[in-house]
Amino acid sequence: MITIEQMTKVYTMxxxxxxxxxxxxxxxxxxxxxxxxxxxxSGKSTLxxxxxxLDTPTSGRYALDGIEVASLNDNDLSAVRARKxxxxxxxxxxxxxxxxxxxxxxxxxxxxxxxxxxxRRAQVALELVGMGNRLDHRPNELSGGQQQRVxxxxxxxxxxxxxxxxxxTGALDSxxxxxxxxxxxxxxxxxxxxIIIVTHESDIAAYADRIVTIRDGVVTTDRKNExxxx
Amino acid sequence: MSNQPVRRVLEPVSDxxxxxxxxxxxxxxxxxxxxANRLRTFLTMLGIIIGVASVVSLMTLxxxxxxxxxxxxxxxxxNVLTIFNSRPNRGPGxxxxxxxxxxxxxxxxxxxxxPIVGPVPQFSANATVAAPAADKSAGILGTTADYAKVQxxxxxxxxxxxxxxxxxxxxxxxxxxxxxxxxFGSGEAVGETVRINSLACRVIGVMASKGGGGFGSVDDQAxxxxxxxxxxxFAARTSDGNLRVTTISLSVxxxxxxxxxxxxxxxxxxDLRKLNGDGSEDDFNIINxxxxxxxxxxxxxxxxxxxAAIAGxxxxxxxxxxxxxxxxxxxxxxxxxxxxxxxxxxSRDILLQFMIExxxxxxxxxFIGVVLGSILPIVLTVTGTFNAPVTLNSVVISLSVxxxxxxxxxxxxxxxxxxxxxxxALRHE
Numbered sequence: 001m002i003t004i005e006q007m008t009k010v011y012t013m014x015x016x017x018x019x020x021x022x023x024x025x026x027x028x029x030x031x032x033x034x035x036x037x038x039x040x041x042s043g044k045s046t047l048x049x050x051x052x053x054l055d056t057p058t059s060g061r062y063a064l065d066g067i068e069v070a071s072l073n074d075n076d077l078s079a080v081r082a083r084k085x086x087x088x089x090x091x092x093x094x095x096x097x098x099x100x101x102x103x104x105x106x107x108x109x110x111x112x113x114x115x116x117x118x119x120r121r122a123q124v125a126l127e128l129v130g131m132g133n134r135l136d137h138r139p140n141e142l143s144g145g146q147q148q149r150v151x152x153x154x155x156x157x158x159x160x161x162x163x164x165x166x167x168x169t170g171a172l173d174s175x176x177x178x179x180x181x182x183x184x185x186x187x188x189x190x191x192x193x194x195i196i197i198v199t200h201e202s203d204i205a206a207y208a209d210r211i212v213t214i215r216d217g218v219v220t221t222d223r224k225n226e227x228x229x230x
Numbered sequence: 231m232s233n234q235p236v237r238r239v240l241e242p243v244s245d246x247x248x249x250x251x252x253x254x255x256x257x258x259x260x261x262x263x264x265x266a267n268r269l270r271t272f273l274t275m276l277g278i279i280i281g282v283a284s285v286v287s288l289m290t291l292x293x294x295x296x297x298x299x300x301x302x303x304x305x306x307x308x309n310v311l312t313i314f315n316s317r318p319n320r321g322p323g324x325x326x327x328x329x330x331x332x333x334x335x336x337x338x339x340x341x342x343x344x345p346i347v348g349p350v351p352q353f354s355a356n357a358t359v360a361a362p363a364a365d366k367s368a369g370i371l372g373t374t375a376d377y378a379k380v381q382x383x384x385x386x387x388x389x390x391x392x393x394x395x396x397x398x399x400x401x402x403x404x405x406x407x408x409x410x411x412x413x414f415g416s417g418e419a420v421g422e423t424v425r426i427n428s429l430a431c432r433v434i435g436v437m438a439s440k441g442g443g444g445f446g447s448v449d450d451q452a453x454x455x456x457x458x459x460x461x462x463x464f465a466a467r468t469s470d471g472n473l474r475v476t477t478i479s480l481s482v483x484x485x486x487x488x489x490x491x492x493x494x495x496x497x498x499x500x501d502l503r504k505l506n507g508d509g510s511e512d513d514f515n516i517i518n519x520x521x522x523x524x525x526x527x528x529x530x531x532x533x534x535x536x537x538a539a540i541a542g543x544x545x546x547x548x549x550x551x552x553x554x555x556x557x558x559x560x561x562x563x564x565x566x567x568x569x570x571x572x573x574x575x576x577s578r579d580i581l582l583q584f585m586i587e588x589x590x591x592x593x594x595x596x597f598i599g600v601v602l603g604s605i606l607p608i609v610l611t612v613t614g615t616f617n618a619p620v621t622l623n624s625v626v627i628s629l630s631v632x633x634x635x636x637x638x639x640x641x642x643x644x645x646x647x648x649x650x651x652x653x654x655a656l657r658h659e
Contacts (some may be wrong), residue, residue, distance in 0.1 A: 054572060054653050075576050079249045082574020089656070093569045097266045107573035109255050112248030154573075 002028040002051065002162065007060035008217075009046050020046040021057065022217035028196065030161065033188040035205035035225075036198045038214040045166075047214060048198045052085055052164050053077045065161050082111040086155030088165035092147040094139040094154075100126060101135040104154045111158070125157035126150065128191075129183060145176035152183070156193060163187075165197040169204055181207040251579050260586040263563075274555040275595035277548025278632050282599025284541035285628045286620065290607040292537050294618025296530030300523055310380060311492055313339075313478040313499070314515040329503055329513060332472035338502045339478060344491050348380045348480030351456055353473075355464045359452050360425040361413035368409055369451040370426060372459025380481045381448070386410075388420035388435030391455055399457035403431040407439040408449040426452065427463055492516050538624075542631070548595070549635035556588055556643035567647050568655025581648035588640025589633065596632030600625050 009021040020043045028034055038044040049055040050062060053069055056077070062069045064084055072080065086107075087093075094103045104122035113121070126132055129149040139147050148168065155163050165184070169177035185207050187193050197208060205211050206225065213221040251259065264271045315331035336351040353372040358365055377383065378390040391402050403424060410419045410433075419433045431454065439449050456475075460466045466474045482491050499514055560567070567580055607618040 049653050052572070075249065075578075078571070078574050078576045081572060082249065087572050089569075093565065093656070095566060095569075097262070106570070109251055109259075110249065110570075110574040110576070110579060112252075 001030050001063075001065055002026070003061070003063040004050075005061040007047075007050060007057045007062060009043075009050065009055070010058045019217055021050070021060075023060070024214070024217070024219055026212065026219060026222075028162075028194065030194050031188070031192045032210060033185065033195045033208045034197075034210045034212060035208035036196060036212050036214060037200060037202065037205050039200060042215045043217040044198055044200075044214050046217075048164060048166055048196075051162070051196060052087065053080045078110070082107065083158070084161045086158065086160040086163040088148070088151050088155050088163065088168045090167040090170035092139070092144075092151045092171070094147055094150060096139050099136045099138060100131060100142070100150045100153075103139070103150055104157050107154060108158050113158070121157045121159075122153070125153035128156070128187070129153045143176075144172050145179060148172065148176075148180055149183070152180075152187075156187065156191075161194060163193055163195045165195065167199055168197060169199075169201075177204065249574075249576055251575075251582070256579070256582050256586055257590075260583050260590060263559075263583075264587055264590060270555065271591065274552055274591050275598065277551035278545065278592050278595030278635065279548075279599040279602065281541065281545030281548040282596045282628045282632050283603035284544055285538055285631070286600050286603030286624050287606050288537040288541045289534060289624040289627070290604070290618050290620050291610075291616075292530075292534030293621060293624075294607065294610075294616055296527060296534055298617065299530055300527045309481045309483075309488060310519045311480055311482065311488065311495070312517045312519075313495065314517065315476070315513070330468055330472075330474050331476070331478065331514060332468060332474055334472055335499055335502060335514075336475060336478050338498050339480070339495055342494055342498055344480075344494060345483050345487055346480045346491060347483065348376050349478050350374050350377045350380050350480060351475040352377070352477045352479065353456055353459050353464070353466060354451075354476045355459070357427045357463060358425075359409070359413065361419075361422065363415070364413050365425075366409065366412055370459060370463065371448070371451050371453045372456035372463070373453060374456055377453070377479075380479055383440075384438040386436045386438040387418075388433070390435055390437075391453075396455040396457055399455055399461055401429065401431045401458065401462075402434045402455065404435040404437060404453040405433060406437055406447070406449040406451045406453075408447070409452060410436045424452075426454070429462055431458075488518060488520065492518060545628075545631055545635060548632075549592070549639040552588055552591055552636060553639035553643060556584060556640060557646070559587075560584065560643050560647040563647075564650060564655045564658040567650050568652050568658065571650070571652035572656060577648040580650075581644045584644035584647045585637070585640050588644065589636040592632045592636025592640075593629070596629045599632070600628060603628075 004024055004026040007021055007024045008019070011018040011020055022043075024043075024047060036044050036047060046055075050057055053064070053072075054077075056072070057070050060070070064080065067080060067084070069077070069080065095106065098106070101119070101122050104125055105118045108118045108121065123132070123135060126135060129152050131146060131149050131153060134142065134146065134150075139150070142150065152163075152168075155165075168184070169180055172180060181204060184195055184197070188195050195208075197204070199205055209225055211221070211223055211225050212219055313331065313335075333351060336349055339349045350373055354369055356367055357370045359368045359370075374396050375391060375393045383390060386407060388404070390404055391400065394400075395402055403426065405413070405419060413419065413424065414422065419436055422433050423430050424433060425431070437448065437453075440447065454463070460473045468474055480491075482488050495516060496512065500512065503513060505512065570580060571577070604620045607620055610616040611618055
C-alpha cells in the first residue's frame with residue numbers, strides 16, 4: 001500500500017532550481033499492476049526514485065506499508081529497500097561473474113536471511129520465472145530475456161511489497177518484451193504481487209491494469225486500463 | 231485472485247531484522263571480486279610483495295651482519311682491559327713529556343692480586359722478518375706466555391711460547407696467520423727459522439686467524455718473548471733505566487668485576503706515577519672492550535634500521551599502488567555499487583567491502599613478501615655462508631606495516647565507494 005500526498009522534489013543545480021515533482025498525489029493498493037508513463041523530463045524517473053526509497057521528497061508525504069519514508073535517514077532507507085522493494089532495471093544489472101542463483105541471493109545478504117533460506121528462496125524464485133534449470137549459469141551464458149528473468153527473480157525472492165521495474169523491456173526485442181510482460185502480468189495475477197512499471201512506451205504500459213501519466217511533475221491522467229493484454 | 235497455484239515465494243521472509251552483511255559474507259564478497267580479476271589482483275599485490283620482501287631480507291641480513299661483527303669483537307674478549315700510554319682525551323700514542331708505560335707499571339698491577347688473567351705486558355715495534363723465500367716488514371709484539379690466555383689465542387699449528395721461553399729470552403717466534411702465509415705460503419712454518427732484524431728465531435707456532443681485530447690485526451704480526459724484544463731486538467730502555475711497554479692488557483675472570491678492576495688499576499698507576507699529589511690528569515688510558523662493543527652495536531643497529539627504512543619506501547610505493555587500483559576499481563564498479571545500494575546495502579557494507587579488499591591485498595602481498603624475503607637469508611644460513619636467521623620481529627613488523635598500508639591506502643577509495651549516490655551510481659556508464 002503506497003500513499004503519496006502532495007509530493008514535491010526540487011533539485012538545485014548550481015543556481016538553477018529544477019522542480020522535478022510539483023505536487024503528486026497517488027495511491028497504489030497492494031496487488032495492483034500499474035504503469036507510470038510520461039515523456040523524458042516529465043518527472044517519472046524522480047517519482048520512481050521516490051517510490052523506490054532511493055531519494056526523499058522535498059515536501060509532501062510518502063507512506064509505504066505505513067512507514068513514513070520522507071523522514072528516514074540513509075541507513076533506514078537501505079533497510080526499507082532491502083525488505084519492501086524489488087528492483088528490475090532496464091540493463092538487468094546482474095553481477096557478471098556470479099551464477100544466476102548467487103545473483104538472486106545477493107539482496108537477501110543485506111537483511112540477515114540465513115544461508116539455507118536464502119538459497120531455497122532464490123531457487124523457488126528462479127523456478128517461478130522459468131529459470132529453474134539455469135541456476136548455475138552466469139549472465140554471459142544467458143540471453144537478454146533470460147537475464148531479465150533472473151533479474152525479476154532477484155526482485156521477488158525476498159517477497160517485497162512492491163516490485164519496481166524501470167523500462168524492463170527497454171533492452172529487449174519485441175517478442176522477448178512480450179514474454180517478459182506476460183510473465184509480469186502472470187506474477188501479478190497468480191502471486192498477487194504489486195508491480196509498478198515505469199515506461200514511455202504505451203504498448204508496454206498496456207499490459208498494466210492502471211496507467212498513470214505524468215507530465216511536468218504532476219499526474220495528468222490516472223485511468224483503469226480496460227483493454228489490457230491477456 | 232484466490233486460487234493461486236504457487237504461493238511459496240510470497241510467504242513473508244523471516245529475517246533476523248539485522249541490516250547489512252555479517253563479516254563472513256563481507257569477506258566472501260570481497261574475495262569473490264578479487265578472484266574475479268586475478269591478474270590485476272596479483273599486479274596490485276606486487277608492490278607490497280617487493281616492499282615486504284626487501285624489508286624482511288634487509289632487516290634479516292642487517293641483523294646477521296651486525297651480529298657477525300659484534301660476535302667477532304666479543305671473540306676478542308669483552309672482559310679485556312687494555313692500558314695505553316696516553317692521556318684519555320688524546321687517544322692512544324705517545325704524547326708530550328709524559329712518563330712512558332714501563333715494566334714497573336706492569337709489575338705494580340701484578341702485585342695487586344686482582345681476580346684476573348694476566349696482566350700481560352706488550353711491547354710492539356716494527357722490524358723486518360725474513361724467511362728463506364720472502365721477507366716483510368711486520369709488527370713485532372713482545373709479550374709473555376699469558377698473552378695466549380688473555381687474548382684467547384688459538385693455535386693453527388705448533389704451540390705458543392712458555393714462561394720458560396720468556397724467562398730465558400729464547401729466540402723463538404709465533405707467527406700470525408697472514409704473516410705466515412706471506413712468508414711460507416701454504417708450506418709448513420713450524421721448525422723453520424726466520425730472521426728478525428737479523429736475529430735468527432725458530433718458528434714454534436702459527437696462530438689461527440682471528441679476523442677483524444680492533445687495533446691492527448694480530449694476524450699480521452710476529453709474537454716473541456718480551457724479554458727477547460727488550461734485550462736483543464729493540465732499544466727499549468727509558469732514560470731512568472726502565473723497560474718500556476706499549477700496552478698492558480688483562481682479562482677479568484667475571485665480567486661484573488670489570489669496573490672495579492679498572493678503578494683499582496687506575497688508583498695503583500696514579501700512585502705509582504705520583505699523580506695524586508697535584509691532582510694531575512691520568513697519563514695513561516684504560517680501554518674496556520665491552521664499552522667499545524656497545525658503541526659498535528649501536529652503529530650496526532642504526533645501519534640495519536636505516537636499510538629497513540629505505541626498504542620501507544618501496545612498501546609505501548606499494549601502498550600507493552593499492553590505492554590507485556582501488557580507486558580505479560571503485561570507478562569501474564560504480565554500477566555494481568549502485569545495484570548493491572538499491573537492493574538494500576548500507577553505505578557501511580560498501581565501505582567494508584572495499585576496505586576488506588584493500589586489506590586482503592596488502593596482507594596476502596605481505597605474506598608472499600615474507601616468504602620471498604626469507605629465501606635469501608635462509609639459503610645463506612643453511613649453506614653456512616652467513617648466519618642470518620629470519621627473526622619473528624622482522625616478520626611481525628613487516629606484516630603489521632603492510633596491514634597498516636592496506637588500511638591507510640584503502641580508506642579513501644572505500645569512502646568514495648560508500649559515499650556514492652545510489653541513483654547516480656546506477657546510471658553510471
